[in-house]
Amino acid sequence: MAVMTRWLDPDEQRTWRAYLAVSRVLMDTLDRELQREAGMPHAYYEILVQLSEAPGRQLRMSQLAQAAGSSRSRLSHAVARLEAAGWVRREDCPTDRRGQIAQLTDEGFATLEAAAPGHVEGVRRHLFDALSPAQVDQLRRISETLADHLTRS
Amino acid sequence: MAVMTRWLDPDEQRTWRAYLAVSRVLMDTLDRELQREAGMPHAYYEILVQLSEAPGRQLRMSQLAQAAGSSRSRLSHAVARLEAAGWVRREDCPTDRRGQIAQLTDEGFATLEAAAPGHVEGVRRHLFDALSPAQVDQLRRISETLADHLTRS
DNA sequence: GCGGTTTAGTTGAACATTCAACCATCGGTT
DNA sequence: AACCGATGGTTGAATGTTCAACTAAACCGC
Secondary structure: OOOOOOOOOHHHHHHHHHHHHHHHHHHHHHHHHHHHHHOOOHHHHHHHHHHHHOHHHEEEHHHHHHHHOOOHHHHHHHHHHHHHOOOEEEEEOOOOOOOEEEEEOHHHHHHHHHHHHHHHHHHHHHOHHHOOHHHHHHHHHHHHHHHHHHHHO | OOOOOOOOOHHHHHHHHHHHHHHHHHHHHHHHHHHHHHOOOHHHHHHHHHHHHOHHHEEEHHHHHHHHOOOHHHHHHHHHHHHHOOOEEEEEOOOOOOOEEEEEOHHHHHHHHHHHHHHHHHHHHHOHHHOOHHHHHHHHHHHHHHHHHHHHO
């Protein structure tokens, strides 16, 4: 017999739609701000952030992909662009001849430093300014719960 | 003098990163599932859903863009694809000669009906199954608060 | 050290999104 | 009625992302 779909009840429906709409608007807004002020999409900013925090400001491509939440392919294309912009340099890995190391250049670091204040200000304005401390805490717990759930399954 | 950036404190930092990572993974997952099972990206699914709920299963392009959280340009391109797939039909608006009306076809409706159960199941599995009823409620309030804040500013 | 299986990373084509430029029409003003 | 700013929508080019196919090197068991 047919398996019945467990549809969303009205509360879940409302929650899902609100979440969907908001995450879209929030990301679009931050993306547009970053593009305008720093000339790069948010995904590229993420890559630079991850590199800047890594020891020696460098990471293996795979680890960088993992850290930035990107697919390998996407990262390959992205790093090609970032390299063309002079913000990242590719180097061969000494311990694994298959490997490539992405190295943040000084120029890349400077660009990131210049972009960060405006971006953080945007995150604060669009997200944290609207939420109570309790809600921030709730959002953190929810996100961490989901992260755990998504990686397990 | 220089304006000091209001950086994120450790709690905010942690919240932001967790939220960012999760919303990315969640969307990527649902997008991939929908692409695999229904042959369309999530953005296109959204368009079909909005049309299916509109009176007469039709909407003016602008209203559809608004409802689906899409830019006009994006919608134009998307509807062109959906039309090529036979899921949507474009018609002239009788009351405004500039206007276009997007009409969901029977085929489009059938496709949507076929795709919906799997997608809803995915939303339930990846999102609601992981959260307590209280957390669902919190997420709804947070999302609605943010929606309000984002549209005001 | 050989053969098979992973893992690392890139590539090109197809597809999706953005941005700015554009055309047509509407609606109010004079 | 002629004008003119605002609105509705499309287009093409540039940019980003995905998917599948691919090369090369590492790892593993024998």
